[in-house]
Amino acid sequence: MAEDWGDIFKNLQMSANEEAIFKGDYEREFVHKQIFAEEFEDIGEDNEDYIENMLKEEEKIAIAGLTNILPLRTLSLPWLLEARRTAIYNIVYIGGCNGVRKITVYTAMIYVDRYLSSVPKKPISPIAKLLAISCLYLACEQFEEYECQISTSNYIGSIMSMKYNIITQFKWIVTFVTPIQFVKYFLSRFCRDLSRKLYAKSITVEIIMSTIGDVRLMSVSAFVVGAAATLLASNSNILTHEMIKDEINALPKKWLIPIDEVCSCYDRLLETNMHRLDIS
Structure with missing residues (x-):
């Protein structure tokens, strides 16, 4: 049976909340604020104007050639599935353990899929973890209200370089609809x-x-x-x-x-x- 990554992430998120009581004030405050935001704050609006704006965003992404064509590409490039699996593992586990929100993890996977939909045919499996962390970092910038300190300080230079590569590949469009x-x-x-x-x-x-x-x-x-x-x-x-x-x-x-x-x-x-x- 295939992994339910949503359930895995939810369990990690809950564990992060439980473990926060043993951490410092900053970490504890961050995780508790995230859990509150996840449970009680609504995302989006319930009016037609809002929906039409979201549909226009989807259309803008399609016009820019940034649609997800990964299912088609994997037919001739099966290594993409291995790279994606490595990416999803790292996004779910790093995101869950750091208490980020569901929409952040989902957006990070959108970034991964759109990137893998357009990269050259040369295998990138060796840098799939770096791709995952960079996409998660970029998604945190979009959706995390509170600063999220992902434990990647030793690789920050590589992450920033990869993040720039991703943004360039996306033609500087980083607002994707979920x-x-x-x-x-x-x-x-x-x-x-x-x-x-x-x-x-x-x-x-x-x-x-x-x-x-x-x-x-x-x-x-x-x-x-x-x-x-x-x-x-x-x-x-x-x-x-x-x-x-x-x-x-x-x-x-x-x-x-x-x-x-x-x-x-x-x-x-x-x-x-x-x-x-x-x-x-």
Whole structure:
């Protein structure tokens, strides 16, 4: 059975919180603030203007040629999967042990996948760990409200050099959209049972985090993954494709939502997350 990197990260994050009581004041304060932010602060907004801005960001990334084509590249370059596995291991373990947020780890994996989608065909497995740490460092700069001191001071020169390489490869675009940023809006539309809302919010993010090990799902648009994950967590019953289509068709038509992709993503997420769902 493939590793559920989302669960692994959550357990490491919880361990970091427990171990923080034995650390210094700074480390303890940082981890506790992170846990509070993770549990109680909403990411994103629940209005249509916000969603349209996120969709424009996704479009800008596509126009810049920074889409995730890793599933296609791995067919002819299988060493990319080894490099990715090394990267995800280091991002999850270093991020979890340092108490960073889920959106930070998810964004770091977006950086890894987009970088591996465009690097030359020469194997980079020997520097996959450095790539992982540099992507995590860059993601921390985007999403960590409090300064995160990742224990990499001995390699800071190499990390800064790799980070510059990554940013250059991305044409200085570092704002990538994640499914987590759509959750607040989709909960406002799909979760009609108010008693289920807190559960649905937590489980939706867990479902999204479970995708970081799946190369195919990580190449699906953030909007689609966010919609499918929220639909799955918001309902106590498994939805048919017709029911999913009804929910999506109630959203603004101008968004041109690929309903078949949402249905396919929903099925895949249901298959891989049955163990965590309160659903029948």
